[in-house]
Amino acid sequence: AQSVAQPEDQVNVAEGNPLTVKCTYSVSGNPYLFWYVQYPNRGLQFLLKYITGDNLVKGSYGFEAEFNKSQTSFHLKKPSALVSDSALYFCAVRDIYGTGGFKTIFGAGTRLFVKA
Amino acid sequence: GAVVSQHPSWVICKSGTSVKIECRSLDFQATTMFWYRQFPKQSLMLMATSNEGSKATYEQGVEKDKFLINHASLTLSTLTVTSAHPEDSSFYICSATVGSVETQYFGPGTRLLVL
Numbered sequence: 001a002q003s004v005a006q007p008e009d010q011v012n013v014a015e016g017n018p019l020t021v022k023c024t025y026s027v028s029g030n031p032y033l034f035w036y037v038q039y040p041n042r043g044l045q046f047l048l049k050y051i052t053g054d055n056l057v058k059g060s061y062g063f064e065a066e067f068n069k070s071q072t073s074f075h076l077k078k079p080s081a082l083v084s085d086s087a088l089y090f091c092a093v094r095d096i097y098g099t100g101g102f103k104t105i106f107g108a109g110t111r112l113f114v115k116a
Numbered sequence: 117g118a119v120v121s122q123h124p125s126w127v128i129c130k131s132g133t134s135v136k137i138e139c140r141s142l143d144f145q146a147t148t149m150f151w152y153r154q155f156p157k158q159s160l161m162l163m164a165t166s167n168e169g170s171k172a173t174y175e176q177g178v179e180k181d182k183f184l185i186n187h188a189s190l191t192l193s194t195l196t197v198t199s200a201h202p203e204d205s206s207f208y209i210c211s212a213t214v215g216s217v218e219t220q221y222f223g224p225g226t227r228l229l230v231l
Contacts (some may be wrong), residue, residue, distance in 0.1 A: 036222075038149070041217075043120075043209065063174040090159065103175075104220060106159045 001093040005096045006107035007109045013081045014115050021076040021110045023065075023091030032094035033074040033088075034104070035065055039087045047089075050074060061085070119143055120212050122223035129200055137195045137226045139210030143194050145190035146212030150220065151183075178231055200218040201228040 003026045004023045011112025025031055036046040055067045056113045078083060091107040119142040129135050141147060148167050152160040166172040166187035174180050182204075184196040193212075197204050207227050211220040 033218075044211075044222040046219050046221070047220060101163050103165055105162075108159045 002093050002105055002109040004033075004093045004105055006089075006091055006110045009108075010112050010113065012113045012115065013066075015083050016080050019078050019081040019085070019112065019114070021091075021112060023074045023076065023090050023107060024072055025074060025091075025093050026072065027093055029065075031074075033065075033067065034092040034094070034108075035059065035063070035074075035076050036092060037061075037087050038090065038109075044090070047076070059090045078088050081112075083114045083116050086112055087116045090113045118219075118221045120146075120210065120221045120223040122208075122210055122226050124226060125224065127229070129228070131201055131230055132199055134196055134198045135200055135228060137197075137208055137228075139193045139195070139212070139223050141191045141212045141218050141221070144212075144214055144221075145200040146214060147190065148213045149187060149193040150211045150213075151185060151193075152209040152223070154209055154212070160209060163195075173226075177194075197228065200207075200228070202230045204228065207229045 005024045035051045036044045037047050038044045047063050048057050050057045050067045058064045063078050087113050088109050090109050092104045095103050095105050121140045123138045142220050150165050151163045154160050162175050163178045164172045164185050168190050172185035186191040195225050196198045207225050209225045211222045213220050
């Protein structure tokens with residue numbers, strides 16, 4: 001079965017510093033990986049996805065993620081953090097079941113705090 | 117584009133009553149909609165997957181008779197919590213996808229409180 005792990009409950013970073021939110025996955029077959037962000041009192045928003053191609057994926061709000069097959073990781077990164085980046089971040093993997101149906105399995109989430 | 121709305125945004129009801137939550141894709145036709153439940157400080161837990169015109173597929177452990185899902189059109193799915201109890205209090209989130217596109221678009225969520 002597919003699974004995804006976010007080893008850090010919380011990440012603290014100073015504004016202007018680079019940030020990394022970690023994610024590791026376990027899949028059979030080719031991985032379909034996603035990052036979503038949940039701002040307070042707002043719905044989840046799609047940040048980026050990896051399906052195939054270049055290992056470095058660029059997404060919304062200046063975020064990027066690097067797919068590393070050997071380490072089965074898909075860490076989220078941003079070169080310079082903003083206070084407004086403070087939110088809850090979810091890594092997710094697509095799981096296929098039945099006759100081609102799919103569902104998304106979410107990690108537990110990592111809360112990012114960016115201090116001014 | 118790709119906006120998903122939910123109504124109501126919050127609801128308080130008495131134990132034993134039923135509550136209906138609507139999920140609409142406003143500017144696109146959603147072939148598949150998902151219903152999630154999110155507990156405080158926890159991740160999203162998939163409850164069911166629904167495709168327009170067919171029965172929903174429920175995840176293991178989710179009571180079909182308690183959480184009724186209807187996907188009547190390509191822009192509307194409803195979740196009805198029947199005979200709600202305090203333990204059903206939660207944050208319910210829907211999402212929608214288009215065709216084979218992998219990206220899910222999420223609604224803002226509905227907070228349910230059962231007294």
